[in-house]
Amino acid sequence: MSCDANRFVTWNVNSLKVRLPHVLRYLDEKRPTLVALQELKCVTEQVPTEPFAERGYQILAFGQPTYNGVALIAPNEWQAQEVHRGIPGFADDAARLLAVEWRIPAQTRPLWTVSAYFPNGQAVGSEKFAYKLRWIEALTAWLAALDPQRQAIFVMGDANIAPEARDAHPSWPEESIHVSSAERAAWAELVAQGFTDAVRICHPEEVLYSWWDYRQGAFRRNIGLRIDHILVSAPLARCVIAAGVDREPRTWQRPSDHAPVWVEWLPPTNMATQSSNSV
DNA sequence: ATGTCGCCTTAAAGGCGA
Numbered sequence: 001m002s003c004d005a006n007r008f009v010t011w012n013v014n015s016l017k018v019r020l021p022h023v024l025r026y027l028d029e030k031r032p033t034l035v036a037l038q039e040l041k042c043v044t045e046q047v048p049t050e051p052f053a054e055r056g057y058q059i060l061a062f063g064q065p066t067y068n069g070v071a072l073i074a075p076n077e078w079q080a081q082e083v084h085r086g087i088p089g090f091a092d093d094a095a096r097l098l099a100v101e102w103r104i105p106a107q108t109r110p111l112w113t114v115s116a117y118f119p120n121g122q123a124v125g126s127e128k129f130a131y132k133l134r135w136i137e138a139l140t141a142w143l144a145a146l147d148p149q150r151q152a153i154f155v156m157g158d159a160n161i162a163p164e165a166r167d168a169h170p171s172w173p174e175e176s177i178h179v180s181s182a183e184r185a186a187w188a189e190l191v192a193q194g195f196t197d198a199v200r201i202c203h204p205e206e207v208l209y210s211w212w213d214y215r216q217g218a219f220r221r222n223i224g225l226r227i228d229h230i231l232v233s234a235p236l237a238r239c240v241i242a243a244g245v246d247r248e249p250r251t252w253q254r255p256s257d258h259a260p261v262w263v264e265w266l267p268p269t270n271m272a273t274q275s276s277n278s279v
Numbered sequence: 280a281t282g283t284c285g286c287c288t289t290a291a292a293g294g295c296g297a
Contacts, residue, residue: 014297015285039297041285066286067296120297160297213297214283257284257297 005241005264007031010115010156010228011249012038012211012258016047016069019256022249023073026260027055030246033075035260036115036156040069040095047071062086064095070115070157072100079103081110090138094119097139107267109152112233114143116157124180132160133186140190148194148233152268155195155231158211158258161187163197166207167226178225195231198243198263208245211258219250228261239265 009032013019016037023037040047040063047061058076062085063069082101086092096117101110116139121132146153161183162168168179175181191197199208209224218224232240243263250259 018285039285122296216280216282254284 005266006033007262007264008034008036008113008154008156008230009246009260009262010036010038010158010230011260012117012158012228012256014039014041014256014258016040016071017042018254020048020051022252022256024051024055025252026246026249027052027057027073030262032262034113034154035073036113036154037071037073038069038115038117038158039067040071041066042069044069060098060100062095062098068095068117070095070098070117072098072113072115074100074102074113077105087135087138087142089142090135092135096135112146112151112153114153114155114157116155116159118158118160120160121177121183123177124175124182129177129182133182136186136190140186140193143190143195144193150235151233152236153195153231153233154236154263156229156261158228159187160227162225162227163187163191163229166205167209169209169223169225171223172225178227191231194234196234196237196240198230198232198240198265199226199245199261201232201237201240202243209259210245210261212250214257228258230261230263232263232265235268236265239268241266 042063044061044063052059057073059073061071080100081103084099099114101112119132119135122128162179209226210228212219212224241264246260
């Protein structure tokens with residue numbers, strides 16, 4: 001890359017098989033540093049590696065038949081030091097989390113990246129809703145143990161939660177799924193461990209959505225939710241230089257119902273290689 | 280509008296999940 005800025009992206013692709021051409025087009029056009037994917041809807045063995053390798057990337061995936069599935073696409077030269085498939089210590093039938101600690105050439109500090117597909121929750125008060133809250137609680141506890149006040153961590157994914165009122169179109173029913181007080185409190189507790197919402201660093205008030213229902217021409221009418229997020233840990237908050245939502249892939253033929261959410265950041269000075277004249 | 284997708288199934292339309 002011609003400059004030092006990193007571009008990290010999270011994208012719920014709603015079937016990697018169907019959306020592979022979109023992902024490859026996105027890599028070719030935007031040249032992101034790292035992409036976190038959700039809803040692969042295929043088993044790990046069906047995730048292709050060649051088209052990514054050709055473009056200079058490796059892909060680490062955690063899939064299962066039919067539902068869920070997450071992945072991380074990263075530069076070939078990055079070394080995965082530690083890999084977690086699922087929240088450590090939390091029994092879960094669903095492939096919803098892939099966490100990788102990277103060793104990056106020319107950087108002294110390791111970097112954690114997490115691709116997370118939070119449970120949808122279906123309806124407030126349902127069994128799936130209770131599972132959603134338990135899942136978030138387990139993720140929060142594990143992230144806290146990673147020490148986000150000190151370590152460099154990106155938590156990226158489809159949280160299935162619109163954190164604040166302006167993150168949901170006014171037509172979305174109050175206290176329904178994705179916007180309920182219980183979900184927002186669980187999200188706030190996770191964030192409070194030491195994270196900052198990257199998009200809100202750059203756009204504190206703007207109405208930005210990342211998902212629009214396939215039905216009712218919701219995208220054309222901009223009736224959506226902001227449920228896909230990138231959280232940065234405390235040491236990274238001041239490193240964010242830009243962030244936003246890429247609406248363009250949502251206009252492509254046969255799109256995912258989600259748009260990519262991205263952040264650009266510069267490594268903190270203590271992550272960069274020591275200069276030659278330093279001791 | 281129960282409005283659309285994607286994936287699954289004793290294959291063809293229907294169920295499930297989102």
